[in-house]
Amino acid sequence: QVHLVETGGGSVQAGGSLRLSCAISEYTHKSRCMAWFRQAPGQEREGVAGIATDGSTDYTESVEGRFTISKDNAKNTLYLQMNALKPEDSAVYYCAAESYSYCYTVSLVANDYTYWGQGTQVTVSS
Numbered sequence: 001q002v003h004l005v006e007t008g009g010g011s012v013q014a015g016g017s018l019r020l021s022c023a024i025s026e027y028t029h030k031s032r033c034m035a036w037f038r039q040a041p042g043q044e045r046e047g048v049a050g051i052a053t054d055g056s057t058d059y060t061e062s063v064e065g066r067f068t069i070s071k072d073n074a075k076n077t078l079y080l081q082m083n084a085l086k087p088e089d090s091a092v093y094y095c096a097a098e099s100y101s102y103c104y105t106v107s108l109v110a111n112d113y114t115y116w117g118q119g120t121q122v123t124v125s126s
Helices: 027-031
Strands: 004-007 010-013 018-024 034-039 046-051 057-059 067-072 077-082 091-097 120-125
Touching: 004 091, 018 034, 018 091, 018 120, 034 067, 034 077, 046 067, 046 077, 057 067, 077 091
Parallel strands: 010 120
Antiparallel strands: 004 018, 018 077, 034 046, 034 091, 046 057, 067 077, 091 120
């Protein structure tokens, strides 16, 4: 069983930055697909950024160049650095992990992920 706990959400003005962290309970996370998703009220959960075993990453187009996903295996932590935030980035952000023990190609499809954190709210004001 993998437990994920997100922290780092909050309120910020447009143009500001936040860094989300996701503490991971299990050591095999080093080789799993990991990703950040977000969900705004009344909208479907959207894949934001993902990272594969080899460190390769993928981003949804709307955050490309502004958000950076990374992981620190020694600290068992996944990060999402968010810069140049926009009001449309406001949502509950979730970290997620796949059930497979190795990740060749990262997915940004929610149904591909088995383990989820409880979410952290990000609010960007104009």
